Amino acid sequence: MFEIINPATGETVDRIAELDDAGIEAALARAAAGYKQWRETSIETRTALLGKIADAWEANKQHLAELAVREMGKTITAGLAEVEKCISGFRHYAEHGPTYLAPTAVQTPTGHAVARWLPLGPVLAVMPWNFPYWQAVRFLAPTILAGNVALLKHASSVQGCAAAMEAMARKAGAPEGLFQNLAITSGKVDAIIADKRVAAVTLTGSEGAGAKVAEAAGRALKKVVLELGGSDPFIVMPSADLDAAVKTAVTARVQNAGQSCICSKRMIVHAEVYDAFLEKFVAGMEAVKIGDPMDADTVMGPLSSVQQRDTVLEQVEKAKAAGAKLLTGGAKIDRGGAWMTPGVLVDLDPESDVAKEEIFGPVAAVYKVADIDEAIALANDVPYGLGSSVWTQDEAEVERFARDIEAGMTAVNSLLASVPEAPFGGVKLSGHGRELGPWGLHEFMNLKAVMFGGGKAGD
Template sequence: MFTSINPATGEAGEGIKELDADGIELALGRAQTAFSAWRNSAPEQRTQLLGAIADQWEANKQHLAETAVREMGKTLASAIAEVEKCISGFRHYAEHGPSYLEPSEVQTPGGRAVARWLPMGPVLAVMPWNFPYWQVVRFLAPTIMAGNVALLKHASSVQGCAALMQQLASAAGAPDGLFQNLAIKSDKVSDIIADKRVVAVTLTGSEGAGAKVAQAAGKALKKVVLELGGSDPLIVMPSADLDEAAKTAVTARVQNAGQSCICAKRMIVHAEVYDAFLEKFSAGMKAVKIGDPMAADTGMGPLSSVQQRDTVLEQVERAKAAGAELLFGAEKIEREGAWMTPGVLVGLDPESDVAKEEIFGPVAAVYKAADIEAAIALANDVPYGLGSAVWTQDEAEIERFARDIEAGMTAVNALLASTPAAPFGGVKLSGHGRELGPWGMHEFMNLKAVMYGKGAQAGD
């Protein structure tokens, strides 16, 4: 039985029964049956379904958002924004998906070849709790458009969100077995990956979870896409708009209580503007209103769980032991639930173990860099490479950062955020493969070459 705990109150939610072996077998059989029909569906049928799902989400926006708040603690405003982003994701693939499926033709010495994008089969997604809807939709929408079918293994703490997503897909007219939530624990994942009916797997989660899934997929010789988080840098140069840079940095650290893979965690600031930025950033972090996540004026709610909160506090203690100074905050709030205050660390040794880790909570490490070379070196001096952000008005500096920062994404004078139209993913220990746009859809499709001899016509 899965039972979510409201991180704002400590109260237990409604339980969801765990799927047993017979239930898993039934789900896999339904997925295979659904694929045998859906693979031959017309693009128009797929876009119609995506639009209908988006309509269902629109009609149930408040219910979806409140479920996420109760299960993982994000503010209601951010939960509504997440649901709206999901709706835009479904509508993006409904609008642009058919063009992503268009074949392309090349001339060959013997005639010509047509490259076609064909579906592969049931795809398993192993998803985390921090964005319980968007993490799934950025896999689900392209999966439907590709002609594949989707199996979801969601985090144990957000099974209510997972069940609700399946219900809305069914209400929109999704064929039986097209999208199924597998209410299972992690120890069942390897066997499902090994099942011959499952053709590929995608995971968003920790480095350890990614390694286990990649090992299982490799053993079965199946395609895998991994997004494993990061320790993203935000670099501030002398020409930057410091007010906007500091404001964005605060948002990065307290959005979703700091539990976002692609929001900046390390602030790397040029020595010329270090003091001014630190003053503005610290003032912004201290001003964040912590409170009831359902309240409209709350800036930050609790973390997702007491365990997650305590993990962050333990990392802060190790940072202090490594020589860092805690300027303020990063303290446990003595009330029921997973509460803490935002905090800022300075003087952390970049070579210490904790400096190489991802701090998944509302705590920032601020570093001083002598010049652009030092800033880039420090940005790259972690084992991760998911996102990054740079603040500068200098075009030459922008080009250097875009070229030399080791990351899958770089935001320029903006908060880094995913979008349905652009590729999403990282390098190094942040994983491999891409989600979103045509790139994400094509990850789990068969790029088939159809070769035509001279004089042959398509369909001959």
């Protein structure tokens, strides 16, 4: 039984039954049967369904957003924005599906060939709680377009959101077996990956969870895409628009209560603007409005759970023990639920263990560097390589950052965000493979060469 706890109050708001072994087997059988039918549908049928799913989400936008508030503490404003983003994701693949799946003709020495994108089969997604809808839609929309079918193993704390997603697909007319939510614990995942009816697996989560899923997929010789943790750098150079940089840095650390893989966590600031940046940044963090997540004016609500909040507080204490100074915040708020204040750390030894970790909460570490070489070296001096944000008006510096920062994404003078049109993913311990755009769609498809012309058999 999954117990759903409202992180704003600490109260249990729902209990959801776990799927037993017989239920898992029935779901896999439905997925296999559903795939046989769905893989033969036209692209027009698939894109039409994506449009209808988007319509269903649009019609139930408030309900979906409120579920996210209740289950993981997201503010209502952020919840509505996340639902809107999902709608745009479904509509993006509905609009661009025919282009993304168009065959490509090439000439060969003996004739010609056609490269075609074909589906693989049922895809299992293991998803986290921090963006309960968007993380899953990044997998779901391209899966439907590809002609595959989807199995979702969502985090235990957002099972209501997961069930609502399946309900939206049913409302839109999705055929049986196309999209199923599996209300299971992580201990059931290995056996599902090993099942011959499952073609591939994708995971968004910690590097520990990613390693386990990759190991299981490796044993079964199945394709896997991993989007894991991040400790993204936010680099500010002397030519930057300082006020814009500070405003964005504050947003990066407090949106979703700091619980975002791609929101910058390490502020790396050139010595020429360090003092000015730090003064403004501390003031900005202290001004963040913390309160009822259902209030539209609230900027930051609770963290997703008391356990997650306490993990962040423990990391703050580890940083202080390693010589860092806590300039503001980073403390528990004494009220029911998973509340804390935004924190700013300075003088953290970049070689300390905690400096190498991802702090998945509203705490920033600010570093001073002498030049661009030191900034890039420090940016790369962590095991992660997901995203980055750089602030400069110097085109040569932009090129250096784009070339030399070890990350899957770099935002220039802006907050890094995932969008349906661009590839999303990282390197190093941040995972491998890409989501979104045609790249995410093609990850779980069979690129098949159909050869025409003469030549000997077997050539």
